[in-house]
Amino acid sequence: ELEFFFPKEQTFALIKPDAAKTHKDEIMKKVKEAGFSISKVKEQALTREMAEQFYKDHKGKPFFEQLVNCMTQGPSVIMVLSKENAVEEWRQLMGPTDPEEAKKTCPESIRAQFAHDILSNAVHGSSNTEHALRSIQLVFGELDAD
Numbered sequence: 001e002l003e004f005f006f007p008k009e010q011t012f013a014l015i016k017p018d019a020a021k022t023h024k025d026e027i028m029k030k031v032k033e034a035g036f037s038i039s040k041v042k043e044q045a046l047t048r049e050m051a052e053q054f055y056k057d058h059k060g061k062p063f064f065e066q067l068v069n070c071m072t073q074g075p076s077v078i079m080v081l082s083k084e085n086a087v088e089e090w091r092q093l094m095g096p097t098d099p100e101e102a103k104k105t106c107p108e109s110i111r112a113q114f115a116h117d118i119l120s121n122a123v124h125g126s127s128n129t130e131h132a133l134r135s136i137q138l139v140f141g142e143l144d145a146d
């Protein structure tokens with residue numbers, strides 16, 4: 001098995017509540033078409049604690065409260081994606097934070113196609129492998145036990 005020699009990178013990916021409600025199937029289709037394997041998936045509303053952990057670098061910014069509210073308002077689709085260079089490639093598929101910019105510079109990206117605005121911008125992805133591992137453990141860690 002080649003994966004023994006070239007283990008795939010994993011990233012943590014999430015379809016935010018607004019998009020999970022309206023564009024889930026289209027986004028999942030793009031994920032698969034881009035060549036990601038979906039190693040784990042579950043639908044779950046994030047707790048405030050989880051949302052604050054994912055975005056702790058933004059604590060204190062003017063949009064932090066809104067961001068946590070937006071992230072906890074309903075179920076998200078939470079995934080572990082595997083692919084070579086998964087962290088970087090998922091961020092590319094997401095596109096820029098602001099969908100208006102995404103439409104101009106990355107029209108094929110998920111945010112260009114499905115994001116509502118800069119806050120409700122359809123998807124989240126870890127920015128490095130360490131963050132990815134931490135988020136995967138936070139969401140899926142306890143799951144293996146039950």
Ligand code: RTP
Binds near residue numbers: 063119120121
């Ligand atoms: P993410 O962390 O969600 O994967 O997205 P990102 O790296 O592209 O964006 P980041 O700068 O880390 O911001 C995290 C999330 O905060 C919201 N945001 N709102 N109102 C605003 O100006 C503003 N800026 C950022 C977005 O939901 C963004 O995804």
